[in-house]
Amino acid sequence: MEQDVELSRSCLVERMRYYTPLSDKDKCLLKSLENEEISYRPRTRLSFSENPSYLFVLKSGWLYRYDEIDEKRRQVLRIHYPGDIVGLTDVAMQSAYGEMMTVTETVLCPFHKSRLDDIFIHSPRLTALLFSLGVLNQIVLQDRLKIMGRASATHRVAYFLLEMHARLRIHSPTKSLDRFEMPLTQDVIGDAIGLTNVSVSNALAQLACEGYCTCQHREVILHKLDKLKEMIGFQDRYFEIDTSWFPNV
């Protein structure tokens, strides 16, 4: 029991066990990825392009990945929350994809990409889970494509808030979580959904005006969560993984 409590302190284990029960062996496998720790200050630029052989477990804090398009434009590709594995898009290719920037104080646990082999070789079940989480990521990206392609500025911003809400819910599934911290600036939000900071500001004003939500002082309050979801047809992808076909070993 003591041991189990000890193991559950792993951020990655917390995340994974949310989707499916884990054997002690699997917990150990995951836990071992968090042996080292590096801390970063807020707003630190992280560039691992020189040798993208390391992945990271994001232990605490927020960071985002972005890619420069030109001097004044960039695309925010992904926002990372605690429990995320960071850097897969770097290690699968021979070169890194964009850069990362910490938002808050951040702790990363680096591990070499060859450590993934341990999982692939020793735990087909964990492998299936990692694989499925990769597919889930594709689905989330596809959702974002849909929004970027066709939705108005207001809908895009609403979508962004709802996706953030869905992400945060994973780590506090009991709470209703109608309010949460928002450390991202409107510039970053805009770069994530293809808008200028001005348009984000206007969209937030309109959402507030219609009573859906407010976003002030780095805090989001979702007054009409369900109505908001309905308005843009939002689906929470983070609760849906089908584990029925996973191998039992």
Place this chain on the structure above:
Amino acid sequence: MEQDVELSRSCLVERMRYYTPLSDKDKCLLKSLENEEISYRPRTRLSFSENPSYLFVLKSGWLYRYDEIDEKRRQVLRIHYPGDIVGLTDVAMQSAYGEMMTVTETVLCPFHKSRLDDIFIHSPRLTALLFSLGVLNQIVLQDRLKIMGRASATHRVAYFLLEMHARLRIHSPTKSLDRFEMPLTQDVIGDAIGLTNVSVSNALAQLACEGYCTCQHREVILHKLDKLKEMIGFQDRYFEIDTSWFPNV
């Protein structure tokens, strides 16, 4: 030798061996996924939402996946080429994502999702490859996000043509392939990159006017492939997979 030739007729084996050498066992594993065949006519709507437990190897033909937004709007999420595994976004979740439509005459090989377990259990190396191809897909989606968020209509269309070019190159890496068939209508292209068919038409006219490429009679000719790539900063993601860390079993 005879056997090897026989095995190489598998579309999936062809695709996978492009990225890394495969053992005979791995070839058999992959080949066995193509035991059944179903043919479809062009422009057939495929909906497997009732019970999304089957994946498909796309043996021949083209099809695309899309999702309706409202009556008149849809987002084309992905275009599938021979050798693709189709349907991962359905089986990982408990419900299907959108629908599919064949473009040309198409042959699909269905297999149950539990067959993936065979790969995860028996071939860590093939698992690593499947996993990496999933990550590659995420990268391609991220590239598309970048384009959708910030690029002009002309750049979007140029990007679309170049991505198609990159995809087709996988299956004929020797040819320079500066011209290829384009069975997709401008409506479909537009729905893929967030434009109307009218804007696609205008963008193609401008690209042709500037001498970059022509798209007529269902055929694309890229006159200045390199200049076009340079103009939009295109990177071919399909050649980059890093297999150095894959397990040897």
Place this chain on the structure above:
DNA sequence: CGGAAATTTGACGCTAATCAATTTATGTGG
């Protein structure tokens, strides 16, 4: 060859980008 689908072309309107100025919030040192 004939009907339907796809593409092209043009006129007009709307949304969000751009540029710029102002207000508000944040964080630091005294």
Place this chain on the structure above:
DNA sequence: CCACATAAATTGATTAGCGTCAAATTTCCG
């Protein structure tokens, strides 16, 4: 704890690009 400097957010005026609607032309396919 306050004053100050800087960053972030808000507001407004103007503009460019794409969407929308509609009609004409070309292509496709049985």
